[in-house]
Amino acid sequence: MVILNYFIMCFIFGTTFLAIKIGMDAGAPPFMSAGIRFFLAGFILFIMMKNKGKANMSLLVRKEMLLSGLGLTFGTFATLYWAEQYVNSGIAAVLSATGPMMILLIQTFILRKKLSNKSLIGCFIGFAGVILLLSSSFTFEANPLWFLGSIVILMGEVCYASGALYSKRVIGIFKEISPIALNAAQMMYGGALLVVLSLFTEKIDVESIISIKAMGSLLYLIIVGSMVGHSLFYWLVAKTNPVFPSTWLYISPLIAISLGALLNNEAVTWLMAVGAITIICGTLLVNLDALQEVIKKPILLKKRTY
Structure with missing residues (x-):
């Protein structure tokens, strides 16, 4: 059951980038689309958890939820949705996989934690992959917005990394509350902030929002992407454990690239492919120590049962 659910999760996360791209290509406003998605998904999940007695309304007035939502949802997805107006869904997925490297860099240079040699090499490999991927814009597309969109996604991953590190502290503060409820609350805050941003920056075209493609994309992302996937x-x-599910980062980008090419006619050059594989290899090396712990734990558990 664990393996089956793992592969379902990887597939879902791999499809969300294409779903976002379809919505953006249909003309849906990026910030409003993201805001509606996360606020509604968070609201429904929060009500479900409250009915089960695993969440209470007081959680919604805590500043920790606002700050978590600011990093994990608002900063991460405001940039991703905006960028997917100009960047292929597969490339967006690959660049989003740099999140663990951003976490490591923040821990090293801001939190002053020691960096292992493996992780350092992984960061260099990942960085080289980003350079290869971005350089493909000069051979693949002349549109400078493609390059800018890629940079914006990387900036969003810095927001994600900051939010992820902060959320670890939040989970420690609210030990008695389900992590799903905490995630729902921060999604509501992040979604609300995205809606506010949209009201100040976007011209809302109702027809583009209610078009079949835009509505289909939104419903899929709310129900399948946010509620089921998360x-x-x-x-x-x-x-x-917390590490094993996070390995979706090594599988989902490849799914996203394949689906983008097959279903959305997204071109993939050899330079883009090399850059994507290099980034994934770097991300894998960054998390190698944690992954080895995942492998060792089941072996230790088996020894204890005999």
Whole structure:
């Protein structure tokens, strides 16, 4: 059951980038689309958790939820949605996989934690992959917005990394509350902030929002992407450990690239492919120590049962 749910989660996360791209190509306003998605998904999940007695309304007035939502949802997805107006869904997925490297860099240079040699090499490899990927814009597309969109996604991953590190502290503060409820609350805050941003920066065209493609994209992202995908993620965290579910980062970008090419006619050059594989290899090396712990734990558990 764990393996089946893991692959379902990887597939879901791999499809969300294409779903976002379809919505953006349909003319849906990026900030409003992201805001509606996360606020509604967070609201529904929060009500479900409250009915189960695993969340209370006082959680919604805590500053920790606002700050988590600011990094994990607002900063991460305001940039991703805007960028996917100009960047292929597969490339967006690959660049989003740099999140763990951003976490490591923040821990090293801001939190002053020691960096292992493996992680350092992984960062260099990942950085080289980013350079290769971005350099493909000069041979693949002359549009400078493609290059700018890629940079914006990387900036969003810095927001994600900051939010992820802060959320670890938040989970420690609210130990008695389900992580799913905490995630729902921060999504509501992040979604609300995205809607506010949209009201000040976007011209809302109702027809583009209610078009079949835009509505289909939004409903898929709310129900399948946010509710089912993230619930499976937290279920896997509870059943295994925090590291194992995060390995979706090595599988989903390849799914996203394949789906983008097959279903959305997104071109993939050899330079883009090399850059994508290099980034994934670097990300894998960055997390190698943590992944080795995942492999060792089941072996230790088996020894204890005999």
